[in-house]
Amino acid sequence: MQNLRLNPGESENLHWQSFKTGNPASFEYLYQKYSAGLYNYGDKFSGDKDLIKECIQELFVQIWTKRSSIGNPEHIKNYLYKSFRNLILKKTAQLQKNQGFDDLENYGFNVSLNIEEALIDGERRKKISGHLQEAISKLTARQKEAIFLRFYEQLSYEEIAEVMGITVKASYKIMARSLSFLRDNLSKEDLLILYMAFHMKLLN
Amino acid sequence: MKKQLTDYQSFTLEDLINDESFMVWVTQPNDELDTHWSSILEAYPGLAPIIQEGREIIQSMRFETEVLDAKEQKELWNTIAAKTTLLDKPIKQIRLWSRYAAAAILVGVLFASGLFYSGFRQVTIQTPYGQLQNVTLPDGSLVTLNANSNIRYDKKWGENQIREVWIEGEAFLKVNHLHKEGQVKNNQRFIVHTGALDVEVLGTSFNVNDRRGRTAVALLEGKVSLGLNTTREKPIIMAPGDIVEYTGGKLNKKPVNVVEYASWKDGKLYFRDVPVSRIFDYFEDIYGYKVKVDDPEILKRRLSGTMSSKNEKVFFETIARTLNISITPDHDSHELIIKSN
Numbered sequence: 001m002q003n004l005r006l007n008p009g010e011s012e013n014l015h016w017q018s019f020k021t022g023n024p025a026s027f028e029y030l031y032q033k034y035s036a037g038l039y040n041y042g043d044k045f046s047g048d049k050d051l052i053k054e055c056i057q058e059l060f061v062q063i064w065t066k067r068s069s070i071g072n073p074e075h076i077k078n079y080l081y082k083s084f085r086n087l088i089l090k091k092t093a094q095l096q097k098n099q100g101f102d103d104l105e106n107y108g109f110n111v112s113l114n115i116e117e118a119l120i121d122g123e124r125r126k127k128i129s130g131h132l133q134e135a136i137s138k139l140t141a142r143q144k145e146a147i148f149l150r151f152y153e154q155l156s157y158e159e160i161a162e163v164m165g166i167t168v169k170a171s172y173k174i175m176a177r178s179l180s181f182l183r184d185n186l187s188k189e190d191l192l193i194l195y196m197a198f199h200m201k202l203l204n
Numbered sequence: 205m206k207k208q209l210t211d212y213q214s215f216t217l218e219d220l221i222n223d224e225s226f227m228v229w230v231t232q233p234n235d236e237l238d239t240h241w242s243s244i245l246e247a248y249p250g251l252a253p254i255i256q257e258g259r260e261i262i263q264s265m266r267f268e269t270e271v272l273d274a275k276e277q278k279e280l281w282n283t284i285a286a287k288t289t290l291l292d293k294p295i296k297q298i299r300l301w302s303r304y305a306a307a308a309i310l311v312g313v314l315f316a317s318g319l320f321y322s323g324f325r326q327v328t329i330q331t332p333y334g335q336l337q338n339v340t341l342p343d344g345s346l347v348t349l350n351a352n353s354n355i356r357y358d359k360k361w362g363e364n365q366i367r368e369v370w371i372e373g374e375a376f377l378k379v380n381h382l383h384k385e386g387q388v389k390n391n392q393r394f395i396v397h398t399g400a401l402d403v404e405v406l407g408t409s410f411n412v413n414d415r416r417g418r419t420a421v422a423l424l425e426g427k428v429s430l431g432l433n434t435t436r437e438k439p440i441i442m443a444p445g446d447i448v449e450y451t452g453g454k455l456n457k458k459p460v461n462v463v464e465y466a467s468w469k470d471g472k473l474y475f476r477d478v479p480v481s482r483i484f485d486y487f488e489d490i491y492g493y494k495v496k497v498d499d500p501e502i503l504k505r506r507l508s509g510t511m512s513s514k515n516e517k518v519f520f521e522t523i524a525r526t527l528n529i530s531i532t533p534d535h536d537s538h539e540l541i542i543k544s545n
Contacts, residue, residue, distance in 0.1 A: 024289035043270035
């Protein structure tokens with residue numbers, strides 16, 4: 001029961017090997033597979049779309065240039081996300097001239113959470129979404145990022161730690177804190193509505 | 205490594221959220237996980253509220269996605285390619301071993317993709333002369349295939365696969381509309397390939413006719429975009445009621461009564477001032493006869509009217525009477541002898 005995560009597939013590893021020997025098709029495969037996800041991830045750090053695209057460009061140019069010396073990362077996705085994250089943080093820090101370059105910890109991460117439309121519609125959904133959004137906005141950037149990586153990208157705690165450059169223990173801690181914070185900040189009424197909606201979904 | 209049932213006894217909400225299998229169960233449930241979690245619930249009914257709560261937390265996590273649209277993605281790729289793969293000229297000195305390694309990997313990739321595609325074999329359906337056939341596509345979309353036509357498509361359509369069919373002859377399609385809102389995903393797209401045209405569809409019923417070097421698409425409802433598959437010109441967007449005809453390298457849009465146009469599927473044909481030569485072409489396409497006309501003047505006449513095409517004999521009779529000619533099928537030579545009375 002522990003190992004239920006879907007196997008990312010042999011083909012990705014084959015493409016990675018092939019990319020390292022300089023196969024343009026495999027390189028493009030990696031781009032096609034990851035560019036949209038990276039763009040969405042990058043958007044959470046900065047609203048500057050051109051900056052995000054610049055970072056994606058730099059990331060791919062970089063890995064192509066040093067393709068022969070790159071190792072075989074255990075998870076290709078993590079490797080790309082991590083390198084991309086570093087690029088973005090560096091770039092945004094450079095843009096904020098008044099901040100020191102080492103201050104990579106001080107970043108923004110903005111996520112919007114929505115409740116699935118199928119569950120509840122109209123005013124109620126807006127209201128609950130509002131509450132959820134408000135609670136989320138009170139989390140720190142790290143907490144938000146961990147939640148995003150866990151629930152949206154479905155990374156494991158080990159993988160979150162790798163991407164964010166923290167220990168596995170710290171990634172558990174961050175998640176536990178943010179979840180209990182969310183629970184405390186959502187009213188009983190919100191939870192009740194969610195309950196009902198959930199039951200309705202089960203019945204359908 | 206497998207967790208014992210008793211491990212769950214004192215589970216807290218945090219434990220649940222941290223549990224890999226719980227997360228997968230909520231987001232991508234399957235039978236095995238359903239069984240696993242129902243047995244836990246049965247053993248420890250006390251866990252029900254936190255399981256409920258855990259599910260809600262995970263399920264309510266709908267993050268807004270910032271979409272990189274296809275055009276931007278392509279442009280960005282072009283920039284990257286220009287700085288990378290396009291820059292690298294073919295490497296002149298490849299050490300032998302790395303050449304072998306590359307070849308071995310390529311074989312590996314080919315082999316892997318061969319395995320992958322063997323599960324997606326194609327289906328081809330060909331109708332004989334004089335017979336229609338209804339076909340249900342893997343997604344439930346409906347196709348009525350006219351006589352002497354064929355359709356080809358993948359047996360299964362994957363989760364992230366564009367729905368594609370290849371049609372020769374004539375077909376009426378009623379496409380299952382999968383796209384509701386937001387960015388159009390691959391599996392919500394539906395493309396019909398004909399000899400010269402690609403018809404891209406979003407939930408629609410329409411008629412495709414691809415015969416004699418002429419392709420015509422008639423749209424009854426919904427929206428389709430239509431592009432030549434040879435050029436990169438802008439596709440034409442069709443509205444209900446439009447017929448677009450492709451002939452002699454040109455696309456022409458013209459308003460016709462499209463319901464009449466696709467009526468063959470119900471065994472009826474409408475003609476509005478149609479040249480008789482066109483009707484004879486139809487006899488050849490649908491019934492497989494070679495038409496022999498003794499008086500070419502007949503071909504220049506025009507015909508209007510509704511007739512039933514369900515029965516070949518009755519259909520020929522009706523036309524013969526209307527035009528005051530005789531139509532005699534010769535079943536041995538597959539010729540249709542047409543004489544003016």
